[in-house]
Amino acid sequence: MQSRRGAFQVGSFRGIPIRIHYSLLLVLPLLALMFGSVIQRAAQTAEQPAELIGGTSILWGLGVAVGLFASVLIHELAHVFYALRHGGKVRGITLMIVGGISEVSELPQRSRDEALMALVGPLTSMALGGLCFGAAWLVPESGFFSPRFVLTYLGALNLVLGFFNLVPAFPMDGGRILRGVLAGRMGMVRATRVAAGVGRAFALLFLLVALATLNFFLAFIAFLVFTGAQGEARQVLIRAVLEKLRVEEVMSPRFHGVEVDTPLEEALRELRRARRLALPATEQDRPVGWVVLGEVMQVPEQERPRRAVRELVRPAVEVAPGQDAWSAMQRMVEAQPPLLLVLEEGRLVGTVDANDFNAAVMLHLSSEEDRGGGWPRWRQERPA
Numbered sequence: 001m002q003s004r005r006g007a008f009q010v011g012s013f014r015g016i017p018i019r020i021h022y023s024l025l026l027v028l029p030l031l032a033l034m035f036g037s038v039i040q041r042a043a044q045t046a047e048q049p050a051e052l053i054g055g056t057s058i059l060w061g062l063g064v065a066v067g068l069f070a071s072v073l074i075h076e077l078a079h080v081f082y083a084l085r086h087g088g089k090v091r092g093i094t095l096m097i098v099g100g101i102s103e104v105s106e107l108p109q110r111s112r113d114e115a116l117m118a119l120v121g122p123l124t125s126m127a128l129g130g131l132c133f134g135a136a137w138l139v140p141e142s143g144f145f146s147p148r149f150v151l152t153y154l155g156a157l158n159l160v161l162g163f164f165n166l167v168p169a170f171p172m173d174g175g176r177i178l179r180g181v182l183a184g185r186m187g188m189v190r191a192t193r194v195a196a197g198v199g200r201a202f203a204l205l206f207l208l209v210a211l212a213t214l215n216f217f218l219a220f221i222a223f224l225v226f227t228g229a230q231g232e233a234r235q236v237l238i239r240a241v242l243e244k245l246r247v248e249e250v251m252s253p254r255f256h257g258v259e260v261d262t263p264l265e266e267a268l269r270e271l272r273r274a275r276r277l278a279l280p281a282t283e284q285d286r287p288v289g290w291v292v293l294g295e296v297m298q299v300p301e302q303e304r305p306r307r308a309v310r311e312l313v314r315p316a317v318e319v320a321p322g323q324d325a326w327s328a329m330q331r332m333v334e335a336q337p338p339l340l341l342v343l344e345e346g347r348l349v350g351t352v353d354a355n356d357f358n359a360a361v362m363l364h365l366s367s368e369e370d371r372g373g374g375w376p377r378w379r380q381e382r383p384a
């Protein structure tokens with residue numbers, strides 16, 4: 001859910017940033033070497049004299065590697081294109097060592113669309129594979145060995161990419177298709193649980209095969225599938241719970257913030273007293289933003305009595321007590337403030353931070369377990 005670290009942007013598609021992870025730059029020369037040696041061996045087997053490989057085999061290997069990553073990008077763009085057409089939202093595309101990741105922040109509404117969104121990626125890879133084979137066939141036989149071989153090679157890689165992604169190992173595409181199909185029958189939470197379970201089983205299978213064949217690449221994929229399955233299952237559960245709750249059921253009640261004219265020294269005392277890393281900032285009781293412990297601490301101690309909270313205030317991210325907690329959490333993920341200010345008719349009634357969300361989910365699950373009663377309401381605790 002968080003923004004991708006360790007990646008730099010290389011372009012964009014309809015305003016969606018396309019990023020490359022640094023690990024890819026590391027692996028690119030290795031892949032170029034690997035593909036290059038395959039090309040060289042193929043040339044030897046075909047009894048083609050080495051001179052017939054235009055340029056060096058490593059350069060052609062590099063071509064295959066770059067072509068492979070371009071293919072992965074096209075695969076991801078297919079997902080993104082479908083998601084955007086069917087009401088989804090996408091935060092970014094990142095190309096990584098083991099393929100691409102599209103950060104879909106909002107899935108299409110209908111589970112059928114989610115399944116189809118997952119399906120278009122592998123289908124695109126297969127079509128691309130077919131295109132490469134077709135192009136290879138069209139390249140005239142000129143004794144010039146490499147272009148034809150490289151295209152055939154790329155075609156085969158795309159077919160592998162397409163078929164491998166269809167394996168129902170959630171969160172891989174095949175697993176998403178499985179979840180989409182199941183969700184229509186058993187609801188999103190249970191479908192995700194089942195798909196994640198199947199995904200973890202496949203991850204273990206991948207790991208066994210990887211160990212037996214000493215395939216590091218597959219071991220890495222096993223790891224990603226295993227942790228991804230767990231992470232996504234949790235995310236879906238959190239969403240299902242928070243969608244049912246309102247902000248007022250999640251927030252910590254708070255009716256006063258730190259006034260912007262307060263000296264930093266006193267603000268620090270208030271933060272400690274409240275045992276909070278951040279507090280709302282107010283101007284004549286009107287909420288204007290928040291102030292965070294870390295930034296107060298950065299001001300030299302002797303200056304704190306003279307300087308005011310106003311200097312350090314960051315603009316507030318506001319939510320309403322009646323809105324659903326999931327949409328509030330989305331706001332938090334997007335704007336990344338340490339806390340949200342809950343405002344009713346312009347007045348501060350509470351704050352929500354990551355701990356509040358966490359506690360709400362845990363408490364809700366525990367109350368579902370023992371079929372406990374309703375939720376405490378802040379209105380009842382509000383001073384008269």
Ligand SMILES: [Zn+2]
Nearest residue numbers: 121122165173
């Ligand atoms: Zn895909």
